[in-house]
Amino acid sequence: MKTFEERYTAWIDGKLDGAELEAFEKELEEHPDALADREDLLKLGSLLRTYGHAPELSNAEFFNHQILTQIREEEKAEAPKETVPTPIFAWLLRPFVWATAAMLIIAGVSVYRVVSPQQQVKSGLDRYVDLSPTPEPEPEKPYNVQIVSAESTDPDISVTPIHSEKDNVTVLWVDGLDYLPASYHGE
Amino acid sequence: MIPEATEAENPAPEDELQLVEKCQAGDTEAFNELVTRYRNRAYAMIYNMVRNEQDAWDLAQDGFLKAWKSIGRFRGQSSFFTWLYRILMNVTIDWMRRRQIEGGMEFDDSLGLRNVEPGAMTAPKDEMQPAEKLSDKEIRARIDAAISKLSEEHRAVIVLREIEGMEYQEIADAVGCTIGTVMSRLFYARKKLQTMLKDVYENL
Numbered sequence: 001m002k003t004f005e006e007r008y009t010a011w012i013d014g015k016l017d018g019a020e021l022e023a024f025e026k027e028l029e030e031h032p033d034a035l036a037d038r039e040d041l042l043k044l045g046s047l048l049r050t051y052g053h054a055p056e057l058s059n060a061e062f063f064n065h066q067i068l069t070q071i072r073e074e075e076k077a078e079a080p081k082e083t084v085p086t087p088i089f090a091w092l093l094r095p096f097v098w099a100t101a102a103m104l105i106i107a108g109v110s111v112y113r114v115v116s117p118q119q120q121v122k123s124g125l126d127r128y129v130d131l132s133p134t135p136e137p138e139p140e141k142p143y144n145v146q147i148v149s150a151e152s153t154d155p156d157i158s159v160t161p162i163h164s165e166k167d168n169v170t171v172l173w174v175d176g177l178d179y180l181p182a183s184y185h186g187e
Numbered sequence: 188m189i190p191e192a193t194e195a196e197n198p199a200p201e202d203e204l205q206l207v208e209k210c211q212a213g214d215t216e217a218f219n220e221l222v223t224r225y226r227n228r229a230y231a232m233i234y235n236m237v238r239n240e241q242d243a244w245d246l247a248q249d250g251f252l253k254a255w256k257s258i259g260r261f262r263g264q265s266s267f268f269t270w271l272y273r274i275l276m277n278v279t280i281d282w283m284r285r286r287q288i289e290g291g292m293e294f295d296d297s298l299g300l301r302n303v304e305p306g307a308m309t310a311p312k313d314e315m316q317p318a319e320k321l322s323d324k325e326i327r328a329r330i331d332a333a334i335s336k337l338s339e340e341h342r343a344v345i346v347l348r349e350i351e352g353m354e355y356q357e358i359a360d361a362v363g364c365t366i367g368t369v370m371s372r373l374f375y376a377r378k379k380l381q382t383m384l385k386d387v388y389e390n391l
Contacts, residue, residue, distance in 0.1 A: 048349040052326050
């Protein structure tokens with residue numbers, strides 16, 4: 001059973017017919033203002049249709065562009081990263097792995113022979129080591145880092161490296177930075 | 188009924204279905220085509236709800252993005268546009284509710300109905316202004332102001348029925364309620380607008 005409001009709306013919109021319309025119009029005889037009200041509501045509808053329309057969508061092509069850009073960005077972010085090589089690559093890589101391993105072993109042996117000949121003499125395992133000259137012990141380096149250049153991208157800031165051999169220390173002197181606020185220290 | 192569109196905007200159903208299927212396969216160009224076809228109507232519908240161009244633009248974007256994300260769930264039980272309309276309507280109503288909560292705004296749902304019985308035939312005339320000729324700009328401003336005083340639910344049905352020209356069933360599908368609820372909301376929404384705009388349409 002439809003409510004009065006539902007039937008009234010249908011009557012305004014001309015959606016009642018046949019027996020339903022007849023019955024409702026009989027009911028409306030108790031409401032003498034009904035016809036005037038209907039005229040009113042039809043004028044209201046006409047007003048809304050005439051003046052209620054939205055302005056044109058501006059920058060329509062950019063509207064599409066922005067949607068597609070966002071879709072692609074989201075899909076890119078969600079795409080899984082490729083971590084597993086394809087089987088054909090794995091097969092191709094295998095000889096390189098073995099070659100690299102062999103080179104590392106050879107390099108390791110060479111380094112061992114050059115770096116610790118004294119240990120080898122002590123162990124007596126290598127008799128021709130005695131013929132090679134005893135390497136001079138390397139002097140202790142004054143410092144481990146060498147500053148090649150020091151410069152700032154900000155033209156107002158200058159950077160000067162200062163090295164003291166006596167103290168074995170290098171200082172980077174930076175001029176032009178903003179002072180820290182006094183309150184910073186307290187915090 | 189959903190408003191008639193131009194030939195370019197109103198494709199044959201098969202064509203639209205093909206585009207939807209392509210979208211479901213991940214074809215963004217097909218979705219671009221659907222956006223082009225429906226962007227104006229989507230924007231207009233949202234504008235009529237929020238009465239602000241920038242907000243309508245942003246919400247239409249959100250609506251299309253949501254449609255893309257959920258297009259895999261579209262089963263073709265209704266037309267694509269009806270389905271899209273529902274998404275757009277949900278996006279818009281959610282936004283209006285959030286804004287209402289954040290801004291502490293309150294819709295005066297009882298506006299104009301304090302003295303109106305559900306069965307009353309005419310609206311009270313105490314808010315009418317003296318007869319004067321209004322400019323188009325003033326008329327639009329009055330309509331904007333009146334619609335903005337309606338609740339989201341009343342605003343949705345009045346916009347879809349009076350401005351978009353949709354049928355009750357289409358409105359029910361778009362809003363997600365029964366036809367009876369649509370008709371009932373229309374009754375009250377019209378009564379409120381009648382109260383607020385009577386002097387406008389009587390002086391045209």
